[in-house]
Amino acid sequence: MGFTEFKTKNQYGLKKTNTSTPVRWIISHIFHYKLIFSLSLVFQLSASIFQSFVPLFIGAVAFVITQPPVDINQLLFFSVMILITGIGAGISNITKNILTEFISQRVERDARDELYTSMIGKSMTFHDRQAIGDLMARAAQDVRQLNMMLNPGLLLVLQSALGIIIPLIFISFIDVELLLFPLLFVISFLVFLRGYNKNLEKVAWKQRIAASKISSRLNEVISGMYVVRGASQQAQEKEIFDKNVNEFKGYAVQIGNIMARYWALLFLGVFTTLSLFHSVYLLDRQIITIGELIAFLGLLQLLRFPTFINVFAITIMSMGVASARRILELINQETLIDYNPSGISNQIKGDIAFKNVSFGYKPEIPVLKEISFDVNPGQTVAIVGMTGSGKTTITKLLSRLYDPQTGYISIDGYDLKDWNLETLRSQIGLVEQDVFLFSKSIKDNILLGSTTASEEDIINAAKLAKAHEFIQELPDGYETVIGERGITLSGGQRQRVAIARAILRNPAILILDDATSSIDSQTEDEINTAIKNVLQGRVSFLITHRIAQIRRADIIILIDKGKLVGIGDHTSLLRENIHYRSIFTTFDEFDLKTAVEPVIETKTEVR
Ligand SMILES: Nc1ncnc2c1ncn2[C@@H]1O[C@H](COP(=O)(O)OP(=O)(O)OP(=O)(O)O)[C@@H](O)[C@H]1O
Numbered sequence: 208m209g210f211t212e213f214k215t216k217n218q219y220g221l222k223k224t225n226t227s228t229p230v231r232w233i234i235s236h237i238f239h240y241k242l243i244f245s246l247s248l249v250f251q252l253s254a255s256i257f258q259s260f261v262p263l264f265i266g267a268v269a270f271v272i273t274q275p276p277v278d279i280n281q282l283l284f285f286s287v288m289i290l291i292t293g294i295g296a297g298i299s300n301i302t303k304n305i306l307t308e309f310i311s312q313r314v315e316r317d318a319r320d321e322l323y324t325s326m327i328g329k330s331m332t333f334h335d336r337q338a339i340g341d342l343m344a345r346a347a348q349d350v351r352q353l354n355m356m357l358n359p360g361l362l363l364v365l366q367s368a369l370g371i372i373i374p375l376i377f378i379s380f381i382d383v384e385l386l387l388f389p390l391l392f393v394i395s396f397l398v399f400l401r402g403y404n405k406n407l408e409k410v411a412w413k414q415r416i417a418a419s420k421i422s423s424r425l426n427e428v429i430s431g432m433y434v435v436r437g438a439s440q441q442a443q444e445k446e447i448f449d450k451n452v453n454e455f456k457g458y459a460v461q462i463g464n465i466m467a468r469y470w471a472l473l474f475l476g477v478f479t480t481l482s483l484f485h486s487v488y489l490l491d492r493q494i495i496t497i498g499e500l501i502a503f504l505g506l507l508q509l510l511r512f513p514t515f516i517n518v519f520a521i522t523i524m525s526m527g528v529a530s531a532r533r534i535l536e537l538i539n540q541e542t543l544i545d546y547n548p549s550g551i552s553n554q555i556k557g558d559i560a561f562k563n564v565s566f567g568y569k570p571e572i573p574v575l576k577e578i579s580f581d582v583n584p585g586q587t588v589a590i591v592g593m594t595g596s597g598k599t600t601i602t603k604l605l606s607r608l609y610d611p612q613t614g615y616i617s618i619d620g621y622d623l624k625d626w627n628l629e630t631l632r633s634q635i636g637l638v639e640q641d642v643f644l645f646s647k648s649i650k651d652n653i654l655l656g657s658t659t660a661s662e663e664d665i666i667n668a669a670k671l672a673k674a675h676e677f678i679q680e681l682p683d684g685y686e687t688v689i690g691e692r693g694i695t696l697s698g699g700q701r702q703r704v705a706i707a708r709a710i711l712r713n714p715a716i717l718i719l720d721d722a723t724s725s726i727d728s729q730t731e732d733e734i735n736t737a738i739k740n741v742l743q744g745r746v747s748f749l750i751t752h753r754i755a756q757i758r759r760a761d762i763i764i765l766i767d768k769g770k771l772v773g774i775g776d777h778t779s780l781l782r783e784n785i786h787y788r789s790i791f792t793t794f795d796e797f798d799l800k801t802a803v804e805p806v807i808e809t810k811t812e813v814r
């Protein structure tokens with residue numbers, strides 16, 4: 208069976224890229240704009256050629272002047288040619304700038320798109336490991352750096368390469384011998400650049416990592432501002448932040464130091480002087496004319512700008528490659544979960560089986576151990592256990608957010624892995640323990656994932672979830688936009704919005720993970736009755752500490768430190784299971800004696 212990652216048909220269509228190395232990846236992105244890129248190269252070339260003609264014509268003018276009687280017509284001709292080539296160079300430059308800018312903006316967009324699509328398709332194991340701030344830094348700053356890398360980075364590198372090669376070719380046309388010192392310059396320049404680039408790339412890489420550290424920490428502190436304040440950690444956090452910022456600054460200074468030791472211009476100065484002696488020598492031996500000597504010196508002057516600008520171009524390129532490497536680090540990480548788009552897409556009936564399921568977020572630390580149970584369509588399952596025992600993990604495996612390491616889970620007789628993952632998840636309604644609401648309107652938050660629901664459906668779902676009343680009292684009703692991380696709503700209100708969301712999706716399997724923990728018992732009872740009516744015939748999983756709810760469940764699954772230590776209905780468990788009884792005796796509200804008479808002591812079966 209093939210492995211299919213999450214893919215999306217976006218506005219631009221995902222284009223194929225080569226993710227084997229940063230440079231190949233960037234080139235494969237640029238190649239999506241082959242035509243425009245070739246055009247920009249043509250204009251780059253023509254700009255360099257036009258520019259190199261100017262000193263030639265100046266040399267010609269000098270030659271004419273030194274050959275009396277001076278031919279005014281010839282002088283005029285060469286002056287006009289200087290004007291024309293000057294204009295030609297200007298127009299070529301502008302055109303190639305526009306074209307390169309076009310490509311760099313497109314490549315930035317495409318890379319952003321590629322990264323985003325890759326991120327939302329990654330497994331939960333990946334996201335558990337990945338710090339949000341670091342991810343944000345890569346998605347924002349590193350992708351931006353790619354744009355800079357193409358324009359002005361690559362643009363300047365090409366300009367500087369052609370800006371050196373073309374004048375050299377022109378020099379060779381004057382006299383091949385003149386090439387001696389300029390060529391020696393190019394060779395020493397290239398050798399120098401290699402070392403320079405290596406140093407720079409190392410520091411650029413460290414600087415990108417330091418930048419990520421800053422944003423990761425910032426992200427954590429802002430998300431956890433309550434905790435930071437509550438524990439009076441402001442001063443410590445400030446210290447850590449200063450340290451991170453200083454580290455970043457340190458690398459910036461190092462880059463500055465490397466740039467300052469850019470010896471190339473010194474080389475150019477030395478070789479230009481040597482070239483001057485050489486050309487005078489050739490003039491003396493009448494191998495070249497005075498006009499050719501002036502043209503040669505003019506061409507040599509053209510090397511100055513490309514040599515100078517390279518220091519910036521190479522720096523930007525190094526940073527770009529470092530950024531590309533960081534983006535690829537994310538894109539190339541294993542996705543782990545197969546989306547199986549050609550898998551089973553049936554309506555779920557509700558036959559669920561866990562067979563010897565073992566799982567750990569890290570395989571070496573098992574969280575669930577050999578869990579087996581069966582659920583029939585329409586049943587309500589309560590999962591009961593101490594905190595950290597693995598209740599939420601069971602529901603995560605059911606939604607295939609993670610795959611078990613051993614054993615298997617099936618729905619309606621098919622292994623979860625054989626289901627089309629999107630079909631599967633779209634039929635599971637989950638109200639998670641920590642409700643997350645997007646900074647969108649309440650309506651959109653309820654609507655999430657239900658594309659066909661009408662306004663009326665939304666209101667009905669909210670009424671069933673006992674959310675309608677408080678939503679109406681909000682300033683803009685259903686259109687009220689929830690503040691970041693839903694902080695404008697109370698815990699109970701958020702849970703009710705999440706329940707409305709789950710009801711609206713009309714799922715075949717509903718999972719309520721401590722979904723009513725912040726809601727008062729009376730409202731909770733009303734919600735439960737409503738949910739029961741809506742979900743007639745569906746399977747529901749309840750993770751709860753409320754006895755009233757546990758008692759009503761058809762199956763109660765008892766988990767202790769990842770092991771299944773009891774399964775059955777309330778009466779039988781209470782009669783037969785010591786774990787169950789010990790949990791229940793801790794509840795004040797519950798009177799053990801009235802629950803089941805008589806209580807028979809039996810040995811507990813621990814599976
Ligand atoms: N994303 C994760 N990465 C690593 N370990 C995790 C992750 N989520 C949970 N765990 C660990 O797995 C174990 C079971 O967690 P789980 O959330 O399933 O417990 P729970 O029974 O739902 O607890 P609670 O009643 O507190 O919600 C815990 O030891 C927890 O530390």
Ligand SMILES: [Mg+2]
Pocket residue numbers: 598599600640720
């Ligand atoms: Mg939990």
